Amino acid sequence: MSSVEFRSVQKRFPVGDGELTALDGISHVVPGDNFAVIVGPSGCGKSTLLHMVAGLEQPSAGEILVGGQPVAGPAPDRAVVFQKFALFPWKTARENIAFGLRNLRVPPAEREATVHHYLELMGLQGFGDRFPHQLSGGMQQRVAIARAYAVRPRVLLMDEPFAALDAQLRVVLQENLVQLWTREGGTVLFITHSVDEAVYLADDLIVMTRRPGRVKRVFDLREVNARLGWRKRPIEDVMQDPDYLNLKAEVWRHIKEELAQ
Amino acid sequence: MNRRVLRALPLGVVPFLALFVLWDLAVVTGWAPESHIPRPWKVISTFFEQLVVPFAGNTLLVDAATSLGRWAGGFAIGAVIAIPLGLVMAWVRPVDYVVSPVFEVLRFIPPLAWVPFAILWFGIGAPASAFVIVTGVLPPILINTYFGARAVPRAFIDAARTLATPAHRMFLEVLMPAALPVIVGGIRLGAGLGWMSLIGSELIAVRSGLGYKIVIGMQTFRPEYVISGMVAIGLIGFAIDVTTRRLEHRMLLRLGQTA
């Protein structure tokens, strides 16, 4: 799986008579197979950043490289899981997951197998032939995650994927995601404004400033994570762990600074 | 009547019964002249009689078929023009700029107001009627198609783009299914309006069909024919509405957008 490199990325929007600078020089490297989480106050531009990696928007200045190559346009190698799921309501769960595979001309037999694999992995066996509106919010998001993973992206982009779910469901899905990622691996770029979520999930935790967005601080959690075996323990345990709580407090302090200005 | 029967009668029947009773009374007591308002029974019997016995040139069934045929033709033409046009206007900006202003002005003219023009241009007969029907059918379908196509949520398009969707698949499997519910709603409205425009046009511009029949009923001062004609018109209009609604529902089910 690939690395993601930001080189002095800027984004400006024309607004009224003037201009709004959403992102002001982001430079960072996310190594391959890293679960990177970007957290920051609302409006800091984190979604915009993700959209640029996805190729849905272009930087005003600077460049973004995935696996050493500049980003051109949207493509399955940078699959996206959207906040509002964006599942096609007229396709069944199965058809949604298969959609990208069909576009990639994957032969039917292999397609079937892949879809089946991910349905099982996400605990959706038996629901493959349901339409999204027949599935709960949590299940819909799982289908969306399956759809993204199925096309074997080099980077998995997740745009506040659990924000539209209720608090209890969020926690369950966070745990699920960690289990999934431990199995399937890969580079993940995950956006959230929940500090809890960020500290739990991240290898690299990137804190952004408020608009115009810049990288404020990067926390490398790989060591803590591995040492305390967070990814192998139930989430409710981890959330009581003193190291977790301390980290959370520190991250939160950074964000609070940004909010207070 | 015993109480059981009374309670079993649905409330909705009451106004009909009341209508019948008052109607009959009005005629019988002479409050309303029988020449102007025939007794209910006479209307009912005339209705059934007309199904097979010609009046004003054709039986009721034949006239109904003629009217339906005209409606179907006008509806088909209107839909075939409106849907592609709406799609093109939604996705190809220049076309939108050209067509929209013209459409905005023309659409406020009620279909029936086009009748004098239609007669002027096509003379009395089927083409005039078809033209009027199309002016009724076209606007709702065009408007709905246009807005349905424009309103496809960005998220679907973005998601499809990240999944390497080729152009033809984008159109067939993403844009069209997303826009279809609204388009079908427009078709339903267009069907109903088309029927109304048809009847209107038949009152003036043609010499057969249900509209023509009730005009003759009026001219020969035979209200029982007028009323039974109106009933036929209402029945068919109702059938059209119910059928298009069912179709709409089925289509939404098939597209997974309703329970």
Add this chain to the structure above:
Amino acid sequence: MLLLWQMATAWFGWIKPLFLASPATLWDAFVTSLRESYGGATLPEHVLVSLQEVLAGFVGGVAVGVPLGVAMGWSPTVGRTMSPFFNTVRQVPPLAWVPLAVVWFGIGFAPKAFVIFIAAVVPSTINAFVGVRMVDRDLLNAARVFGAGGWRLVRQAVVPSAAPLIFTGIRLSLQISWTTVVAAELLASSAGLGFMMVNASRNLQPEFIMLSMAMIGLLGALMTQALERLQRRLISWEEPPRE
């Protein structure tokens, strides 16, 4: 656009005068008909005839339709009783009532006013019905808690909440009234704007057809504006609709 029109008709003869009139001819027709009689009456007289029919039918239709819709929406019994009847009768297009109206009332003011009335009742009723049904339950409960009951509840809580939709219904009734008057007059009139149209089409004078259309459009627009002003005055608390 105007230029294109003039060119197409008068200057280059792209469109024969028989089919569409040039703006110049239209203007002429307008000016002449102000003074001289066309088809039996001057333009202002025709306008008056149509206007009277519309007002009569429209006001009558709204006066019957709104209370009916409110009653049907508020009382489930009334709703269940009247709905099938209403939905059945409404299947008959207003124009189909014209011949019957002529049989009953002869030719003149009455049949047209009647048909317009029939047409205008429908949108007012439906929208009032929906408006009442969609009133926020919480709002009603709040009103009840603070002592409003029965009639007062309807008048002071239900109707104001439903007011935006009721006004929409009234506006639709207005539109339909103008649409119907044209059609009704095409059939059964010896004066009025619709009659002008028929006359003009018989005499192959497209400029008069367009003139009447323009007048109708104008009057319709003016009345709609007046209605909107009234709505804004009465419902000053309404937020502009979202989306």
